[in-house]
Amino acid sequence: xxxxxxxxxxxxxxxxxxxxxxxxxxxxxxxxxxxxxxxxxxxxxxxxxxxxxxxxxxxxxxxxxxxxxxxxxxxxxxxxxxxxxxxxxxxxxxxxxxxxxxxxxxxxxxxxxxxxxxxxxxxxxxxxxxxxxxxxxxxxxxxxxxxxxxxxxxxxxxxxxxxxxxxxxxxxxxxxxxxxxxxxxxxxxxxxx
Amino acid sequence: xxxxxxxxxxxxxxxxxxxxxxxxxxxxxxxxxxxxxxxxxxxxxxxxxxxxxxxxxxxxxxxxxxxxxxxxxxxxxxxxxxxxxxxxxxxxxxxxxxxxxxxxxxxxxxxxxxxxxxxxxxxxxxxxxxxxxxxxx
Numbered sequence: 001x002x003x004x005x006x007x008x009x010x011x012x013x014x015x016x017x018x019x020x021x022x023x024x025x026x027x028x029x030x031x032x033x034x035x036x037x038x039x040x041x042x043x044x045x046x047x048x049x050x051x052x053x054x055x056x057x058x059x060x061x062x063x064x065x066x067x068x069x070x071x072x073x074x075x076x077x078x079x080x081x082x083x084x085x086x087x088x089x090x091x092x093x094x095x096x097x098x099x100x101x102x103x104x105x106x107x108x109x110x111x112x113x114x115x116x117x118x119x120x121x122x123x124x125x126x127x128x129x130x131x132x133x134x135x136x137x138x139x140x141x142x143x144x145x146x147x148x149x150x151x152x153x154x155x156x157x158x159x160x161x162x163x164x165x166x167x168x169x170x171x172x173x174x175x176x177x178x179x180x181x182x183x184x185x186x187x188x189x190x191x192x193x
Numbered sequence: 194x195x196x197x198x199x200x201x202x203x204x205x206x207x208x209x210x211x212x213x214x215x216x217x218x219x220x221x222x223x224x225x226x227x228x229x230x231x232x233x234x235x236x237x238x239x240x241x242x243x244x245x246x247x248x249x250x251x252x253x254x255x256x257x258x259x260x261x262x263x264x265x266x267x268x269x270x271x272x273x274x275x276x277x278x279x280x281x282x283x284x285x286x287x288x289x290x291x292x293x294x295x296x297x298x299x300x301x302x303x304x305x306x307x308x309x310x311x312x313x314x315x316x317x318x319x320x321x322x323x324x325x326x327x328x329x330x
Contacts, residue, residue, distance in 0.1 A: 005212070006212075008212065008214055009212040009213055009214075011213070011230070011231050011232075011234030011235045011238065012234060012238050013213075014209065014212065014213030014214075014215070014234075014235045014238075015213075015234060015235045015236065015237065015238025015239045015242070016238055016239075016242060017205075017209040017212075017213070018209055018213065018215075018235060018236075018238075018239040019238065019239045019242040019243055019246070020205070020209075021202060021205060021206045021209060022239065022243055022246075023246060024202045024205075025199075025202060026246075026250075026257070026263060026265070027257055027258055027263075028198055028199065028202070028257065028258055029257045029258060029259055029261070030199075031265070031266075034292075034293040034294040034297075035292075035293045037293065038293070038314055038315055038317075038318040039318060039322075041315055041318075042315055042318050042319050042322060045315075047319055047322060050323075051319075051322040051323050051325070052322075052325075052326075053321070053322035053325050054319075054322050062196065063195075063196060063199045064199075066196045066199040066200050066203065067199045067200070067202060067203035067206070068203060068297050069200060069203060070199065070200040070201065070202065070203015070204045070205075070206065070207065071203045071204070071206045071207040071210070071294065071297045071298050071301070072203075072207065072297050072298065072300050072301040073200070073203070073204050073207060073301060074203060074204040074205065074206055074207015074208045074209075074210070074211070074298060074301060075207045075210075075211060075216075075297070075298040075299060075300065075301020075302045076207075076301040076302075077204065077207065077208060077301075078207060078208045078211035078212065078298075078301075078302070079211070079301065079302040079303065082208065082211065082212065084212075088214045088217045088219055088220060090217070090219045090220060090222075090223050090228075090229065091223055091228045091229045093226070093228040094219065094222055094223040094226055094228045094229070097222075097226060097228075098219070098222060105219065113217075113302075114214075114217055114219055115216055115217045115218065115219075115299065115302060115304070116217075116218050116290070116299065116304055116306075116307075117218055117219070118304075121218075121289075121304070121306045121307075122306055123305075123306055123309075125306075126309065133288075134288050134289065135289070135306065135309050135310055135313070136309065136310075136313045137285075137288065137313075138284075138285045138288030138289035138310060138313070139285070139289060139309065139310035139311065139312065139313025139314045139316075139317065140285070140313045140314065140316055140317040140320075141281050141282065141284050141285030141288065141317060142282060142285035142286065142289060142291075142292070142293065142296075142310070142313075142314045142317065143313065143314030143315055143316065143317025143318040143319075143320075143321070144278075144281055144282075144285075144317035144318065144320055144321045145278050145279065145280070145281030145282030145283070145284070145285055145317070146278065146282045146292075146293060146314075146318075147278070147317075147318045147321040147322070148274055148277060148278030148281060148282075148321050148328065149274060149275050149276075149277070149278020149279040149281070149282055150268060150269060150271065150274060150275060150278065151268070152282060152292045152293045152294070153236075153286075153292040153293075153294065154292070154293075154294055156268075156275075156279070157236055157240070158236065158239050158240060158243060159243070160268050161240045161243075161244075162239070162240045162241075162242075162243025162244045162246070162247055163243070163244075163247045163265055163267075163268075164244070164247070165267060165268040166270070166272075167268040167269065167270055167271065167272060167275040168268055168275070170272055170275040170276050170279065171275040171276070171278065171279035171282075172279065173276070173279065174275065174276045174277070174278070174279020174280035174281075174282070174283055175279050175280075175282060175283040175286060176225075176283060177279075177280045177283060178279070178280040178281060178282060178283020178284040178285075178286070178287065179221075179224075179225045179283040179284070179286055179287040180225055180283075180287075181280075181283075181284065182225075182283070182284045182287035182288055183222065183225040183226060183287045184225075184226075186284075187287075190288075
């Protein structure tokens with residue numbers, strides 16, 4: 001059983017399981033949307049004293065903070081007991097494109113799981129301009145953008161689109177404009193730094 | 194205990210994100226380069242099944258665990274904010290290869306550098322909260 005689950009899942013199974021997560025949250029009286037956790041954490045940190053946006057009862061998001069804690073535990077469980085035998089099998093075209101940017105891809109699971117390019121994302125890299133832009137700058141844009149746009153992949157792309165929300169469709173178009181701009185125009189510049 | 198259920202769903206989410214490989218920076222690159230159907234397949238299946246769910250909930254007044262009829266709120270019609278905020282998030286999504294959910298899951302995988310990304314995201318959220326009244330929505 002464990003061995004069966006430990007294989008990488010086909011996208012159709014993965015999509016159905018992601019749907020199940022959304023279904024369970026709706027059944028439990030909530031909704032699927034992870035980025036609101038950032039607002040709650042800022043509010044807990046006292047930001048509500050200074051700015052109206054954080055001046056709300058964060059306890060209405062207590063379930064989300066517990067969900068987030070669960071997802072970290074889920075990561076621990078999956079990496080400890082359910083790790084795939086091979087690194088993520090991405091397409092050769094992507095491996096080649098990334099190698100042109102100087103990013104190496106793990107060939108065996110000893111070299112890495114293929115979750116993160118660890119030669120770019122590490123504490124040592126914070127001393128370089130490239131690392132600072134990708135790690136600190138990237139994180140900043142995620143926090144700013146998701147809260148400005150009113151949601152991330154879970155809230156807009158999955159919940160919002162499946163509920164036929166026009167603001168979510170617009171947001172998802174934005175996700176792709178930003179992502180394509182970064183990948184195709186800005187990555188060659190950032191990775192040459 | 195009410196919150197324990199959310200802990201369990203969170204654990205399921207962490208496992209699903211891992212085994213679907215949606216937490217992989219490389220998978221996100223593959224998606225933005227249109228070199229695999231993988232991520233589109235995951236999101237597509239979830240959206241189609243979700244659309245059916247939303248349809249059924251509205252049609253049959255389905256009740257939640259508390260016995261209340263499920264009501265799903267519309268997203269606020271702040272189109273400019275959706276567009277500009279979405280685009281800004283898209284830039285960050287491609288850079289870090291992770292949206293908020295996978296960020297937390299990756300911490301569980303032991304990638305502690307992700308904590309710096311999460312802290313930066315909190316700073317970004319704080320700056321948004323500070324500038325909110327000055328931004329187009």
